[in-house]
Amino acid sequence: YTFWNFIPKNMFEQFRRVANFYFLIIFLVQLIIDTPTSPITSGLPLFFVIIVTAIKQGYEDWLRHKADNAVNQCPVHVVQHGKVVRKQSRKLMVGDVVFMKEDETFPCDLILLSSSRDDGMCYVTTASLDGESSHK
Numbered sequence: 001y002t003f004w005n006f007i008p009k010n011m012f013e014q015f016r017r018v019a020n021f022y023f024l025i026i027f028l029v030q031l032i033i034d035t036p037t038s039p040i041t042s043g044l045p046l047f048f049v050i051i052v053t054a055i056k057q058g059y060e061d062w063l064r065h066k067a068d069n070a071v072n073q074c075p076v077h078v079v080q081h082g083k084v085v086r087k088q089s090r091k092l093m094v095g096d097v098v099f100m101k102e103d104e105t106f107p108c109d110l111i112l113l114s115s116s117r118d119d120g121m122c123y124v125t126t127a128s129l130d131g132e133s134s135h136k
Contacts, residue, residue: 001061010054020050076106 001009015021023046030039072090077099079085084099089106092098098110115122 001058006058006061007054010057011050014050014053020046071105074105076100 015024023042027039027043027046029035030037030042072088074089075086076089076092077084077086078092079097079099097113098106100106100110112122
């Protein structure tokens with residue numbers, strides 16, 4: 001999301017849910033056709049759910065944005081012209097060769113080219129991606 005397209009994208013995602021779309025149709029039918037119940041009885045709960053969900057998702061996205069910015073400031077060691085150079089992870093480009101040490105955190109997708117272990121294995125913890133702290 002960006003600041004300008006949050007509301008349209010959020011509304012699209014919310015009305016893809018069958019329950020929200022159903023209550024929107026009921027609300028619209030009650031607005032168009034004279035029904036014994038007021039459109040407020042279906043519209044008010046729908047709009048309350050939509051607004052609370054949008055606020056919750058906006059807050060979660062803001063927290064994720066802050067966490068991403070913090071991780072993107074992390075220094076990494078990149079091999080350039082035979083020298084190991086330190087730069088911020090947000091400045092990594094496709095094709096950069098990153099030199100990682102044991103127990104270092106890295107904020108991006110990398111392809112393992114070589115491991116210093118005798119058996120050639122590399123164990124990675126993906127807790128920041130999927131919440132699991134087991135080694136893979």
